[in-house]
Amino acid sequence: MDIIITGLLLGGTYALIAFGLNLQYGVARIMNLANGEMIVLGALAAFWIFVADAISPILTMLIVAPLSFFGNWLIYRFLLRPLVRRAKNQGQLEVDSILATFGMAFALVGIMVSIHGEYYTYSYLAEPFEILGETFALNRIVAFCFAVLIGAALWLWLYFTRTGMAVRAVSVSTEASGLVGINVPQLSAIAFALGGAVTTMGGTLISTFITLDASVGVVFTMKALIIIIMGGVGDIRGAIVAALILGLVETAVARLIDPGLTLAAAYAIFVLILLFRPQGLFGRKPS
């Protein structure tokens, strides 16, 4: 039971890392390698505001989300839109966006180092919380609850609203959805900006229990990539399931076998899924 709950909590963390990239890659077709830096940026905001004014990271998250939405919208509009426009096909856009966002990642690291080069570490809700007689960290539980909320909100939006349907249509085919009158550039910008906002929110939540520093972003980008590829690109349900599987497996391995094997186990699952279901758990087979 303890393993299941700890695993679910870790899975929630992973979901927070992967939601945003899933939207950005699945819908806006931007393989955003600066995803991890967006997480760290959210963490930096939380740390900074907490240390200066003792303002709760939860509140920071609510302030940061619209800022990040706007910032990411600007990034898409002025940095990435030209790439989308000149790309002749999906492959070229992928290469271009990888290069552009890779560069952006470096710029963001530089900016964050100049703001605060040390570890972003503070204590928020680092208290024991008992579930069924086992002790868990309250900050992880809070983050998990927000992960559930964010995931549910995204799911409701994608599957039960008109805009959501249009977004899903774009993720299936940009050309076809353009033909049926969907404003693809606008929706892509919204998806990218929303993805960025969700990622930053994840960063503020994660910073309550993981010690980050300006350069650690790439680790999160890697995890996020694994999760969305496992789950199926562009499918929010896939990201959730993949994140939970990863969390459960890593925790089970750490507790039952050896903590040294968690990474190996995570990659083993990744390889197995790629071998037997290359399109990901919820991905569509390319026709």
Place this chain on the structure above:
Amino acid sequence: MKLTKLFKSAAIGLSASMLAVSVQAADVIKIGAVAPKTGALGGGAVVTQWPNVELWSKQVNAAGGLDVGGKKMMVEIIEYDDKTNPGEHIKAAQRLAEVDKVDFIVAPYGTGFNLAAAPIYAKYNYPHIAVSAISDKMPELTARYSNLFFTLGNTTSFSESVVDILKDMRAAGTIGNRVAMVNVADAFGIELAEAARPRLKEAGFDIVYDKSYPLGTPDLSPIIKGAKESNPDAFVAWSYPPDTFALTEQAIIQDLDVKMYYTAVATCFPAFVGKFGSKINGVFGAGGVNQDSPDIQAYFKAHKDITGKDADGWASANTYVSLQILGQAIEGAGTLDRQAVIDYIKASSFDTIMGPISFEDQISNRFWTVGQWQDGKFRGVKSSQMAGAAPIVAKDGWN
């Protein structure tokens, strides 16, 4: 087109300013510093390494510079970020020697970097006074590189001191024989765990939990839960900064009730007490400093006043000492000739904020190995030949 013009004018501006520098260069001692500002070790280097370079150079220049054979010379620091990448470090070191033509260098940050860069600094015969480098290979290395000096101690002494503390506490009846030990699966963690394991067994301790975890593990609660289930009297973690924080947070949450709790690197950081406050009273960590020494107190104050940051409770002081040694050796040798400075370092004793330091086969044997948080201060409790060790206290819960 516009861009090309911009580049051209920028290039002209740049070379003009470089010209201006080289005109004055005669009265300036150029000192190159390559260390991480970004990458895995960036968060540590900006606490321990960079502020001391800034502090020392500003203090030297405020005092009118170094006295080189009767002539006062200012120091100028040339900094490069090695991005915690050995390849970048080597490139930057080469650039310092060939392009910037620096007179001296500040040693790199991190054991791996000091070892990886030793050949290149040896090639140019820069006095290389390594600080943040802990290894049992020091005698071999100093035999090979006559310009290389070590100041922070070796793996054996760090693990031995921890075992000594366990023995002391067992003799006092505070703890029994049950020790839980974990380590980060990285050269540093593995080497220290391997050094500690036979010593613990030899001293009659039971290692009831012995696991490693990969660097960057996002959730260390399974480790603390596993350790807690093994019902230990003492907990020892050969850990790196992010996991030092994460393990301690989980230990507090899970109420890992041990009388002896040790985490390695970054336990001495100001951010550690900033995060946990009084809860970490009694926590042991790698390093230490004599908090009662007036020299150290003056150093801490200057560090805060000049860099705006607090020094850590360990290698900050050692880093500053290495620069004091370099400065005193330049003044003592009375020349910028590197071989003369190296010879001077080998032959002399230096008056530093950590007391007199001298080298035996290019290795200084005066350093702290274990410190403990006692009422908001990280005090040295075990050392090699250092005075002023504080008495050990038992950990009494996480309040």
